[in-house]
Amino acid sequence: MINIDFDKMGGLAPAIIQDAQTNEVLMLGFMNRKAWETTLETGKATFYSRTRNKLWIKGETSGNVQLVKEIRIDCDNDTILLKIEQVGGAACHTGHKSCFFRKLENGELKTIGTRIFDPKEVYKK
Amino acid sequence: MINIDFDKMGGLAPAIIQDAQTNEVLMLGFMNRKAWETTLETGKATFYSRTRNKLWIKGETSGNVQLVKEIRIDCDNDTILLKIEQVGGAACHTGHKSCFFRKLENGELKTIGTRIFDPKEVYKK
Numbered sequence: 001m002i003n004i005d006f007d008k009m010g011g012l013a014p015a016i017i018q019d020a021q022t023n024e025v026l027m028l029g030f031m032n033r034k035a036w037e038t039t040l041e042t043g044k045a046t047f048y049s050r051t052r053n054k055l056w057i058k059g060e061t062s063g064n065v066q067l068v069k070e071i072r073i074d075c076d077n078d079t080i081l082l083k084i085e086q087v088g089g090a091a092c093h094t095g096h097k098s099c100f101f102r103k104l105e106n107g108e109l110k111t112i113g114t115r116i117f118d119p120k121e122v123y124k125k
Numbered sequence: 126m127i128n129i130d131f132d133k134m135g136g137l138a139p140a141i142i143q144d145a146q147t148n149e150v151l152m153l154g155f156m157n158r159k160a161w162e163t164t165l166e167t168g169k170a171t172f173y174s175r176t177r178n179k180l181w182i183k184g185e186t187s188g189n190v191q192l193v194k195e196i197r198i199d200c201d202n203d204t205i206l207l208k209i210e211q212v213g214g215a216a217c218h219t220g221h222k223s224c225f226f227r228k229l230e231n232g233e234l235k236t237i238g239t240r241i242f243d244p245k246e247v248y249k250k
Binding site for chain 1: 127133139141143147148149150152153175195196197198199200201204206217218219221224225226227228229232233234
C-alpha cells in the first residue's frame, strides 16, 4: 500500500491538480489523511481547507467537481499529483480554468486566461 | 509588483515545476522569500530545503539546473508555478525525468517512468 507522509507538514500534503487531457496545472490544494482517503473512496478530489479548517470536497458549492483519472505520488511520498476531469471546465473560484491564470512579465502580473464562468452567478445565495 | 504570501506556511510557498515543452509536472519544491528572489535574479529554480534548512539551487550538485521560462502565480498569491527547461533531462534525484514516476494502480504504486541517469554516477563523491 501507499503511505503518504503527512507528518512533514503537520498533517498535510500538497496535492497538484492537473487536467488529464491537456496537462495544464489547474490548482494546488492540501490534503490531510481524511481528505486523501475520501478522494480514494469517492473518486472526487477532496482537500483540507486551511482557511476554513475543514474537509472540502472541491465543487461542492459550484458543482465543478474534479473526477480523478490518475494518481501519482512523488519520490518522497510527500506530494500528490492528481490528473482529473474538471466538471464545468473551470477549477478556479474566480471563474478561470486554472488558478494560475496570471503570468509574470517584466515584474508585473498579466492575466492570460479567459473566464469560463462568472463567480457572482455561481456562488450566489 | 507581485507580493507572494509566504506567511500562510510560516515563510514558505509551494512551487510546482513543470516542463515548459511538454507540460509534464516534474517536481514540487518550497521557496522562502530568498529562494524566490534568487530564482528571479538568476533565472534558475532555487528552493528552500526543509530537510537541510538552507537555500538549495536545484542542480548545484548534479548539474541538472532548471532554467526558468515562464512564471505563473495562483489566484491567492500563495503558490508559484514555474515552467522550466530541465538541463540533463531529469529533475528527480532518483534519475527519473519527473519525481512523479509512480502511478497508483489497484492500491499499489507502479513505476512508469524510465531512468535518465544513474544516481550513483551523478552524486558520487
